[in-house]
Amino acid sequence: MGSLSHRQSDQLRTDLSRRESRLRDEIREEMLRAGDEYYSDIAGGVLDTGDAAQATLLADLDQALPDFLIRELREIEGAIRRMGDGTYGICLQCGDDIDFPRLSACPTAVRCLDCQSFHEKTHARPRTPSL
Numbered sequence: 281m282g283s284l285s286h287r288q289s290d291q292l293r294t295d296l297s298r299r300e301s302r303l304r305d306e307i308r309e310e311m312l313r314a315g316d317e318y319y320s321d322i323a324g325g326v327l328d329t330g331d332a333a334q335a336t337l338l339a340d341l342d343q344a345l346p347d348f349l350i351r352e353l354r355e356i357e358g359a360i361r362r363m364g365d366g367t368y369g370i371c372l373q374c375g376d377d378i379d380f381p382r383l384s385a386c387p388t389a390v391r392c393l394d395c396q397s398f399h400e401k402t403h404a405r406p407r408t409p410s411l
């Protein structure tokens with residue numbers, strides 16, 4: 281778990297689980313909203329309650345969720361998993377400890393500041409033409 285103290289990792293763990301539950305609320309709301317739209321759609325058409333319709337509904341709901349919600353949830357779940365296996369707070373790239381102020385600002389960070397800015401420089405907008 282890097283060089284974090286008990287109190288620091290407790291604080292980050294609390295922060296992560298708070299973010300996770302807020303995110304799950306948002307996702308539930310999105311799914312309810314998407315479900316409502318779906319049901320009002322089929323209410324005016326042919327009603328089919330078979331398995332196929334059910335499968336379509338689930339696929340629709342998945343697509344209805346905004347990408348950023350799914351991405352954020354995966355990041356948070358990944359961070360919580362890393363806390364469990366002891367790799368949390370260790371930079372994915374160079375293996376150094378990620379310092380607490382950075383984790384505090386961004387508890388899902390997987391890279392130290394140096395590696396993150398390098399990563400963004402090399403991966404950001406690859407198709408932007410250089411003038």
Ligand SMILES: [Zn+2]
Pocket residue numbers: 371372373374375376391392393394395396
């Ligand atoms: Zn690093």
